[in-house]
Amino acid sequence: MEALRAEKLSKDFGGVQAVRDISFQVQRGEHLAIIGPNGAGKTTLFSLLGGQITPTTGRVFFERKDITALAPHRRVHWGIARTFQIVNLFSGLTVLENIMLAFQGTKPSRFQLMRHAMSYGKLFVKVEKLLTTMGMWDRKDEFVHALSYGEQRKLEIALSLATEPKILLLDEPSCGLTGAESAEITGMINNLESDITVIFVAHDMDLVFGVAQRIIVLHYGEIIVEGTPDDIKNNTKVREIYMGYQGRAKR
Amino acid sequence: MITVKRLYRPAIFASYGPYMIGLAIFLIVPPFLPMYVQSIITKVAVFAIFAMSLDLIMGYTGLLSLGHAAFFGVGGYMAAILIKNFEITNFWIVAPISIVVAALFAAVLGLIALRVTGIYFLLVTFALSMLLASIALKWNYVNGIYGMAGIMRPDLGLAGFRLNHIKFYYFVFLILILCYFLMYRVVNSPFGHALRGIRESESRMRALGYNTWLYKYITFIIAGLFAGVGGVLFTYQSGVIAPQHLGVTVSTLAMLICIIGGIGTLWGPFVGALVIILLEYFSSINAPERWPLILGGVFVIAVMFLKGGIAFHLKKLWNKMFLNGSFKG
Ligand SMILES: Nc1ncnc2c1ncn2[C@@H]1O[C@H](COP(=O)(O)OP(=O)(O)OP(=O)(O)O)[C@@H](O)[C@H]1O
Ligand SMILES: [Mg+2]
Numbered sequence: 001m002e003a004l005r006a007e008k009l010s011k012d013f014g015g016v017q018a019v020r021d022i023s024f025q026v027q028r029g030e031h032l033a034i035i036g037p038n039g040a041g042k043t044t045l046f047s048l049l050g051g052q053i054t055p056t057t058g059r060v061f062f063e064r065k066d067i068t069a070l071a072p073h074r075r076v077h078w079g080i081a082r083t084f085q086i087v088n089l090f091s092g093l094t095v096l097e098n099i100m101l102a103f104q105g106t107k108p109s110r111f112q113l114m115r116h117a118m119s120y121g122k123l124f125v126k127v128e129k130l131l132t133t134m135g136m137w138d139r140k141d142e143f144v145h146a147l148s149y150g151e152q153r154k155l156e157i158a159l160s161l162a163t164e165p166k167i168l169l170l171d172e173p174s175c176g177l178t179g180a181e182s183a184e185i186t187g188m189i190n191n192l193e194s195d196i197t198v199i200f201v202a203h204d205m206d207l208v209f210g211v212a213q214r215i216i217v218l219h220y221g222e223i224i225v226e227g228t229p230d231d232i233k234n235n236t237k238v239r240e241i242y243m244g245y246q247g248r249a250k251r
Numbered sequence: 252m253i254t255v256k257r258l259y260r261p262a263i264f265a266s267y268g269p270y271m272i273g274l275a276i277f278l279i280v281p282p283f284l285p286m287y288v289q290s291i292i293t294k295v296a297v298f299a300i301f302a303m304s305l306d307l308i309m310g311y312t313g314l315l316s317l318g319h320a321a322f323f324g325v326g327g328y329m330a331a332i333l334i335k336n337f338e339i340t341n342f343w344i345v346a347p348i349s350i351v352v353a354a355l356f357a358a359v360l361g362l363i364a365l366r367v368t369g370i371y372f373l374l375v376t377f378a379l380s381m382l383l384a385s386i387a388l389k390w391n392y393v394n395g396i397y398g399m400a401g402i403m404r405p406d407l408g409l410a411g412f413r414l415n416h417i418k419f420y421y422f423v424f425l426i427l428i429l430c431y432f433l434m435y436r437v438v439n440s441p442f443g444h445a446l447r448g449i450r451e452s453e454s455r456m457r458a459l460g461y462n463t464w465l466y467k468y469i470t471f472i473i474a475g476l477f478a479g480v481g482g483v484l485f486t487y488q489s490g491v492i493a494p495q496h497l498g499v500t501v502s503t504l505a506m507l508i509c510i511i512g513g514i515g516t517l518w519g520p521f522v523g524a525l526v527i528i529l530l531e532y533f534s535s536i537n538a539p540e541r542w543p544l545i546l547g548g549v550f551v552i553a554v555m556f557l558k559g560g561i562a563f564h565l566k567k568l569w570n571k572m573f574l575n576g577s578f579k580g
Contacts (some may be wrong), residue, residue: 050458076460088453088458101448105440105460114436119442163459 002064003028003197004167006185009058010221011044018044022058024100028166031189031198033208035232036218037241042201045083045218046171049199050082050129050219051075062167077106079166083173083227085201089144089159094138098155100129103158108173127162134158134188157188168199174207188211209233217241256509265573269518269565277424279568282417290488293420295521296427297488302508302520303434307474309506310514311438312467317502318376321360321383324497326482331492332398336392342405352481356383357475360496362469377499384498385434405487405517423484427521430477431433435518437473446470447515487565507546511553511559522561 011018013040019041026032026123029089034042047053049060051072058138059068063077090098103123104110118124127172132135134154139147157173170189174182177180182204189198208215216234219224225235232238255562265465281289308314330350350511366377388396404414405422414422437443448456449463456463486492495501502551504527505520512523534542557564569578 030435052454071462072457073460073462074456084455084458088452088455090448090455092451093447097444097447101444101456104445104457105456108446110441110461113440113442114438115441117441120441159455159459197518 001028002026003030003062003200004044005057005061006049007061009045009048009060010056011041012056017221019055020063022218022221022243023215023225024223024226025198026167026199028197029195031051031211031214032200033212034199034201035203035208035215040218041221041229042218043171044221046082046169046199046201050080072160073105075166076163079164080169081160081165081167082169083160083171085157085175087149087156089152089155091145092143093139094143095131095136095147096127096157098144099131099140099162099206100124102159103127104238106163119234130158132160148170150177153177153181155187157185162248165196167199170198172201172203174202174204179206183210210245250251262577266577267580268372269456271571271579273518273521274428278421281420286416289416289420290526291528291532293412293423293488294485295524296386296420296423297484298505298508298528299428299521299524300430300484301478302505302512302524303431303517304477304481305505305518306509306514307434307438307446307477307508308467309565310516310519311443311446311450312470314467314471315506316364317499317506318360318364318378318380319474319478319505320499320501321376321380322353322357322478323482323485323505324380324383324387324503325356326395326479326496327486327492327496328351328482329353329479330483331402333392334402336397340345340406341408343408344406346480346483348419348485350476353479354472354476357472357478361471361475365464365467365471368446377502380497380502381499382492387494387497396494398491398496399486400489400491402424409473416464419488423488424478425446430480431517431521434477442466442469448511457528467489504546507550509556511549511560513562516560516562516566519549519560519562522565526561555576 003026003037005021009022010020022045034045036042042246044053048055051067051070055068059066061067062075062080067078084222089103090137100117100123103126105121107123129178133138136151136154136158139151144152147155151174153176157170160168160170165224174185177185183206186207189200192198200211213227215227216223217232217238218243225238226233281292284316284503291310300406305316305319308316308319326349329352330345334346334421338344360379364372364379367375387393393399404419407414438446445456447467448461449466451475453463482492482496485496508523509520511521512521513519527546527549530545531542534545566578
């Protein structure tokens, strides 16, 4: 079943065409990787899917319904959650408060004015479960600014999971992590319930090949190749771009 | 080495002690004070309500408003209009109408001000409040530049019962407690937690399903409503309401009260109001023309040496004093 579809999406920033005429679709439960060198337009594409920015032209469909004009917070209610490449957390609040906010965002009780925020027992059970699976339960009373970078990255993902999404958009979930931490993320994505669709951006090839069932390669805002991990591994065009990219990254 | 002596007290005292002490002082001591001091602490209570309402948008939501006095002034003016121009004296009619009108103004002005963010929000709120002040200045119906004076203490509609000096103090203080209680509930509710989330990262809140605009708008109205409560009580307490009460001087006063007392705590603004209103009084008898200078000096000192405001330091001190110190505030 079709989960998400982009139809001829383009985004111009002044003179820069960050995303050009991109069309693709994802099936429910599929794990799709989007790769490409720096500045290829991956984050811009995510912001178009998440609703943070509106496309110059083109449309986005969620389960065949046009959501191009839908506000980002509404998309979350429909089941589209995203994480941010640069960690975007509530750094002055505790881990527990961060997760509570994330769970409450899609519940009617988010508008409740008089009841104590920490008195929602049912939510609390979910919070405990999520934080325990993320291995962060014993850190729940820590302020987010006091967490290590790796923990912040994990919390970044935990927040999006707490919205109980159908589609998860992860923008470089393992960026800046150690090999072991990155492997943990790989395991976590593979352990998600099978009907959760995952679209993720990564430069880390272990993560890409460890998780993706299909890969889209972006370059200068355009899709240059799309295929299975094996197709991509053996594609000469991709190798050219990627060798170039990794050469630059090493400098 | 200095060691802080840690006392053990029942947990309830460790958690709620500051409230108990504060309540005890402000309920028991006032009758023994000279009348002018009673007036001053009544004014403290009035400005505490007003500053707390600003704390909702400034401290909790992270929106800097330079026009909050607009709703204080509208509440105050509405009460004066009802009393003087309509000759309605019953407090239970005057106050609710005035407060609702203040909230309605917030609902309308909020639609304009919340179209922008950051520094522009500051400027738009400033401009809107100055617009209201200049209307009041020119409008004969509300006595223009002279403002409306000669307003008596509230008539509670109880036969044979009139509020004298000290009873009026208690009346205002009880309303302060009620307002504090209601705002406390709000900031600790899921809604209130969402406000903190917006302060920390609005984009993340949207990405979690929150309609952040609506939260800011509702909060702006709630804050306008409580500012209106402050304004109504101010009119009764001072007996006058004038154009400058809608303007930037009163808005910045509330802002300073919040910053000195400690933003994002609700009770911080009460402490701030106590400090500032007392200072204002002493400067008014010793060096009235120096008041802006003194206020500026206090502000600089507070910003440089009292990061987080007095409330933050009091809280830290309290929690150090008790082994199980857990005052949340
Ligand atoms: N808000 C913006 N305003 C102007 N230009 C932008 C904006 N956002 C992105 N761009 C430009 O669009 C292009 C694509 O940027 P984008 O962040 O989508 O790339 P990316 O593939 O995510 O790169 P990276 O791997 O570095 O994260 C870049 O040239 C960038 O400079
Ligand atoms: Mg990016």
